[in-house]
Amino acid sequence: MDWESALEPLLTPLNLSLYDVEVEAHCLNVVVNRSGGVDLEALTAANRAISKWLDEVDPIEGRFTLDVSSPGLERRLRSRAHFHSALGERVTLRERRDGLATRRLEGPLLAVGDEVVTVDDGELGPTEVALAAVERARTVFQWGPSVSAAPRAKSSSASRKG
Numbered sequence: 001m002d003w004e005s006a007l008e009p010l011l012t013p014l015n016l017s018l019y020d021v022e023v024e025a026h027c028l029n030v031v032v033n034r035s036g037g038v039d040l041e042a043l044t045a046a047n048r049a050i051s052k053w054l055d056e057v058d059p060i061e062g063r064f065t066l067d068v069s070s071p072g073l074e075r076r077l078r079s080r081a082h083f084h085s086a087l088g089e090r091v092t093l094r095e096r097r098d099g100l101a102t103r104r105l106e107g108p109l110l111a112v113g114d115e116v117v118t119v120d121d122g123e124l125g126p127t128e129v130a131l132a133a134v135e136r137a138r139t140v141f142q143w144g145p146s147v148s149a150a151p152r153a154k155s156s157s158a159s160r161k162g
Helices: 003-014 040-057 080-085
Strands: 017-024 027-033 065-069 090-097 100-112 116-121 125-130 134-139
Touching: 003 017, 003 040, 027 040, 040 065, 080 100, 090 116, 100 125
Parallel strands: 027 065
Antiparallel strands: 017 027, 090 100, 090 134, 100 116, 116 125
8 A cells, every 4th residue: 555645635725745654563653743853742733633444444454553743853764765754964874784694884864866875884984875785774863962960069068086
């Protein structure tokens, strides 16, 4: 089934876009997004709209669970469009390599082509990876500068023998 074509018209009136959809082991996972982020009310509305459609169309045999969520701080990158939306952001990915160990790269995503992405890896520098060789990838959330604890005041009490 073409889930994107089926779900997009349900989400558009809610000012949401379909970020990802995956069907696995009796579970339909739908990830929605919108500019400025997704709040609980939007997730509830999307869940209701999709649930109603599923009841009417019944595209999945047997029992299943519907899970509607936002991409979160660290978004999975599974398609060329996902990578394109993450240009300039810090990403981490695992690359499958024929006859070699799987390689993990992390750094800013510099470019997205038709068949390759370029990551500025901390150790290797700019490195091209074929999209077909990406085992899994996600954006990396970076916390702001750490807040150091206030300096401790020196104790003015001295131990006494007594």
